[in-house]
Amino acid sequence: MAGPHQAAQHSTEVLHQTRKGPCPVKMAVGGFVMAATIGYFVLWSKKKPEASALDVAKVTTGVAKPENTHPR
Template sequence: MADKGTGNGATKKAPGEALHQRRNLPFCPLRLAIGGVAVAGIIGYSVLYSKKKPEASAVDVAKVTSGVATPDNTHPR
């Protein structure tokens, strides 16, 4: 028997309402899925972009193919 002084109201709940569970979500599941994919894509792209190696410029490629390029140890990599 529930005590009136506790105020938990355990005896007044419907059979399917345990721990404030609802049958319907407050948001559209499709929108939540699209938002989750977008957030995961943004995070993945930013991680891959931050680990990207610097690319050679068109001038560097032209120097190498023509044979005028010299080894340069001062160029940061």
């Protein structure tokens, strides 16, 4: 059991933290990856039947050419 002399050794701060918070760069990269993934699946769900998953990926990344977006 703790005695009265042991209570004086603890910090009197109420909101002290023992470890660092999350890194803002990692959170930004994670958010970007999540947004890109959601965007890909939205485009994939609305694609035309003749479009392949690779065509959707090209449109998502912005490297698609007209032959990737027009029916074959």
